[in-house]
Amino acid sequence: MHTLVEQATQHWSYLAPLLTMPTDDIEYDARVEALDELLDLIGEDESHLLASLASRLGDVIEAYDEERRPMPDVSGVDVLRYLMQEHQISQSELPEIGAQSVVSAILAGRRKLNWRQVCELSERFGIATDTFKESSPTRRVAG
Known part of the structure; x- marks a missing residue:
């Protein structure tokens, strides 16, 4: 497990911005754009290496929407x-x-x-x- 933590530590600075709640609409838009790119890359392949990242990023975007942009x-x-x-x-x-x-x-x-x-x-x-x-x-x- 040590190797996994070590790899996560090396790459966390790149992933953290995608997985934290946006603080404003600019950050929100950046996450939506990143999700669009991921979905283009993944396509219909649910077993793609990045599918779980896309799912988590979708959760972050949805949470922001629910908090800041409630639907009537x-x-x-x-x-x-x-x-x-x-x-x-x-x-x-x-x-x-x-x-x-x-x-x-x-x-x-x-x-x-x-x-x-x-x-x-x-x-x-x-x-x-x-x-x-x-x-x-x-x-x-x-x-």
Whole structure:
């Protein structure tokens, strides 16, 4: 084990900045850039030598986001509205939900999304199904 500690000591000055919590947005941006570089290097290889470093760096970035950039609480319908606006989608362009009248009723709060609709929307937009879950009054979404 002594050799491992010795090697870590020699390289710690290079790794420490990646593994400590950023103190400001400049340090945060530097860590995001480093993570992007690591992910480009690693690709889809989960057994890559640097995969655990990328995972830890992701944890550091996420912790900063949670502390400094909390996401607002929004309802599933608010998420749907946001996605429609972001992707410039009209009510008639959501076959995952159904006819325009069904979309309108959901957006107006007269109907709720069913499980099939939630699954298809989740697949289309690449987000978790619980984003649309209506059993809890609000959920968090990045914007």
